[in-house]
Amino acid sequence: MRIYILGATGHIGTHLTPRLIRAGHEVVAASRGTREPYHLDEAWGQAERVVLDRDASDADGTTAEQILAHRPDAVVDLVCFTPASATQLVEGLRGHVGLHAHCGSVWSHGLSTSLPMLEEDPKFPFGEYGTAKHAIEELLFAETAAGGLASTVVHPGHISGAGWPVINPVGNVDPRVWATIARGEELVVPGDASATMHHVHADDVAQVFERVLEVPEASVGESFHAVSARALTVRGFAEAAYGWWGHEPALRSVPWPEFEELAGAEHASTSWEHLHRSQVCSIAKGVDRLGYAPGWTSQAAAREAVAWLAEHDADHDLLPLVAP
Incomplete structure (x- = not known):
């Protein structure tokens, strides 16, 4: 596939970009500026590097337009933090991109009622960040269920x-x-x-995203925790x-x-x-459906x-x- 990554030089993207390239995918690596990834890897030489300032492109309504100019098959969004930003992206990508993977957060759960937490447990988020991530997840899955943009949500722990x-x-x-x-x-x-x-190593979060893209039949319309095996x-x-x-x-x-x-x-x-x-989050779903195997x-x-x-x-x- 040709995969466009928003936030490609951040914590997760630093590891995800080389993973996808080694798996045979073409990667368009978008970042806000010209900062290098946290770790240099020879695979980055095969990535197409582009600049996209998400705040600015959302403000002028061109985020999806700039992404679609690179004709991706799939989009990985690692830098979406508000429902408004997610809505703009969904509406722009609908009908043009086959797969969309969004970076959520275990904070979307809020306070737990049972441990370990499962992805499908009732959620009681609080605080601006967790509440926004939960709202984004709900709108993405409503979109998927309605036959629009096919999305998956990955919820990292403390990266x-x-x-x-x-x-x-x-x-x-x-x-x-x-x-x-x-x-x-x-x-x-x-x-x-x-x-x-x-906690979770950034490369293990990248592993979940890689698996999500490779087995869409098991991941579309679903969320997955990206954490280590034990808290x-x-x-x-x-x-x-x-x-x-x-x-x-x-x-x-x-x-x-x-x-x-x-x-x-x-x-x-x-x-x-x-x-x-x-x-404390369960990884059983990711292990069973995606073959997730934490390395750290x-x-x-x-x-x-x-x-x-x-x-x-x-x-x-x-x-x-x-x-x-």
């Missing part, structure tokens, strides 16, 4: 990998957390440390991280108000967003990201990771 900050054991991206752990010092954690986070609790994640540097865990649980005071309002708010949801555990995905940070961000006094 990890080398090149960007990873959600840490207390649910935020404060680099001081990793520095504290690296030195073997005491880490303050909110609550009883039993809240969960479900981590705050305690389990922190204990594993101390071990990366050869330290015994040193955790101190505190009530949320005290944690907010110590972490700062911004980092504490991010922690609450992740830990209040306390999500939650720990391994996070560790790769932290190893990159330790090597590239000396400002935060991170020490090199100790080999396992």
Whole structure:
């Protein structure tokens, strides 16, 4: 197929573009600017690189027109965040493109009622991001059911990998957390440390998208979680991280108000967003229908990201990771 990727040099697209090229597809890799992908790969030499600023093209109503100029068979949308943007794309691609894969989020679930969460579970999203992603999913599946643009939705967990900050054991991206752990010092954690986070390596998210495109008979009109095989609790994640540097865990649980005071309002708010949801997602549907096989555990995905940070961000006094 000829596949157009919106957001091709981001976390997922960095891995998806080489995957699709190696699978024999033609790829039109669209990004907002000229930034290179997080990891260079010789397969990128075979991609057709184009510039598309999604905000600007949505504003002037030309997103679909610019995409269709490249005559794709399928479109992967990794940078759609509002129902209005999704509606514009659907209406423009309808009748011209055979397959459409949208990047959603496990936050579309909101608070869970049963664990692990299944894709078809009732959803109770909250917050602007999760609510918007849920609304997009509903409109895409209504469109598919009506015989219009055939869509699939992939819901990633907390995307990890080398090149960007990873959600840490207390649910935020404060680099001081990793520095504290690296030195073997005491880490303050909110609550009883039993809240969960479900990480995933960016390449495993790309794997789900690749499989979705290759088996449309199993994926159209369906959603799939893109997460590792198992989630981590705050305690389990922190204990594993101390071990990366050869330290015994040193955790101190505190009530949320005290944690907010110590972490700062911004980092504490991010922690609450992740830990209040306390999500654990099933991958059984992706395994059964798509043949999804995660290549990274939650720990391994996070560790790769932290190893990159330790090597590239000396400002935060991170020490090199100790080999396992």
